[in-house]
Amino acid sequence: MTQAEASGSFGRDVPRVLLVNPWICDFAAYDFWAKPLGLLSLAAFLKKSGLAVSCIDCLDRFHPRASKTDPSARNGRGPYLKTPIPSPRGLEDVPRTYSRYGVLPEWLREDLLNTPRPDLILVTSLMTYWYPGVAETISAIRQIFPNAPVVLGGIYATLCPEHARRTSGADEVFTGPGEEDIFNLVERHTGFSPDRSFDSKNPDDWPHPALELQRKINYAPILTARGCPFSCAYCASRFLTPMHIRRSAGSVLDEIALRHKDQDVLDFALYDDAFLVNSENHAVPILEEIIRSGYRLRFHTPNALHIREITPSTAKLMFDAGFETIRLGLETTAFDDRNNLDAKVCAEEFIRAVNSLKAAGFERNRIGAYLLVGLPGQDMDAVSASISMVRQSGITPIPAYYTPIPHTALWEKAVQSSRYDLEADPVFSNNAILPCRKEGFSWKVISRLKSLCAGSCDEYAGS
Ligand code: B12
Structure with missing residues (x-):
């Protein structure tokens, strides 16, 4: 079948x-x-x-x-x-x-x-x-x-x-x-010319993804926008989707209603790269519409949220809308030494975001911060320091093993620092082998990270 x-x-x-x-x-x-x-x-x-x-x-x-x-x-x-x-x-x-x-x-x-x-x-x-x-x-x-x-x-x-x-x-x-x-x-x-009765340049005019083609709809992925205005050194989003195109709150809610009412979906995985960016004009109206709908749903953010954009009011809106799993794109707590990575967040913004989320009602185990592991030249002590700082802030550290990606700013450095010929074969970019570690893959390193995170590292996601 x-x-x-x-x-x-x-x-x-x-x-x-x-x-x-x-x-x-x-x-x-x-x-x-x-x-x-x-x-x-x-x-x-x-x-x-x-x-x-x-x-x-x-x-x-x-x-x-x-x-x-x-x-x-x-x-x-x-x-x-x-x-x-x-x-x-x-x-x-x-x-x-x-x-x-x-x-x-x-x-x-x-x-x-x-x-x-x-x-x-x-x-x-x-x-x-x-x-x-x-x-x-x-x-x-x-x-x-x-x-x-x-x-x-x-x-x-x-x-x-x-x-x-x-x-x-x-x-x-x-x-x-x-x-x-x-x-x-x-x-x-x-040789067949399909009917083009909708505007392929306007995401509000696009039909909703054909999730009904899946045998079982156990949860629904959802994208409220395409692309990301940032160009972080480790990420290919800007290359993959050069435009940052946003959908209207009405179109997003229409999709959520379809999934929930017709397809019995309760869990939604937000695939956005930049959901909270320019939130007054994007996330806030969407969250308000979800709250107004009265649906009791669970939203998950496996692709991470931008920490800088989390304020007491956006945190409260996310809580009230049913956000269940919050993932933050923290990457490192070496805030003074992250210019070659990204310009996403500083220490004060991180603390403000965590406090806002906790004050809104999110418990520690629902808020996870991704930390990049295995960056070119990265010292494991720096990762340990990030893990302790996240724990001290009262939320959950989650290691995100670094994958070198062509067309990103960090690619060249990754190629130079890897023990593999990354340019010869994409199979060597697998994050499961820590490709940019000179010393090679080691279970000892992974176990140490796991013990530092104390049972919270069961995830293999977050870009
Ligand atoms: C959502 C997402 C996830 C989801 C899961 C997605 C999935 N289906 O499995 C989650 C959050 C779980 C995830 C996890 C990870 N992710 Co991720 N993820 C993404 C993200 C943000 C969007 C992908 C997506 O669905 N886009 C939306 C759809 C609509 O776009 P699309 O798939 O590209 O399809 C379009 C075109 O490609 C094209 N198209 C697609 N197929 C076809 C076929 C044909 C025939 C044609 C003509 C066109 C076409 O048309 C489509 C519509 O425009 C991308 C970044 C990005 N902006 O693309 C990273 C990305 C794919 N992830 C990445 C990474 C690194 C990871 C992780 C390894 C992170 C980590 N360190 O732990 C994990 C690994 C997960 C695993 N399973 O092992 C990297 C890829 C790295 C690589 N080497 O390839 C990306 C590119 C982000 C980055 N850092 O740059 N990810």
């Missing part, structure tokens, strides 16, 4: 488009609010334009052939099925098990065989170092549909297009946001 869903007009003469979220290959992966939002956004465009759309999610945790019990699931999150596979070349010495996360290859094969023959296949991608899973997925698709054109897009494709062209097996590698070009792409590959 596939997660297929017909569009309104499933006529024989409209092209069929198959969208695929590929496997992850990594040393660790967990569904910490991870949905293929980019793919589902494009699926909504295609559905609205009358194309026949189906979707296969290789990371589907609710596949009918998977075990029904999911004891560790929390608020809809949970572990992926995993299959150990050999480590990639060059990483054989890492003392961790490398796995393919997601459905078994034979289940994917059956799902593909049960899918009506597509005229075009769109595959997405996320982390650069997950590309082996992308290539394997495309190869599995090719075995069943050797003649359908396969287009690869998404974050890996955008950050490493040349590598993707060489190794992914796709017919075309597409870079950047897809909304403006998706119809040209369909026309180019199928």
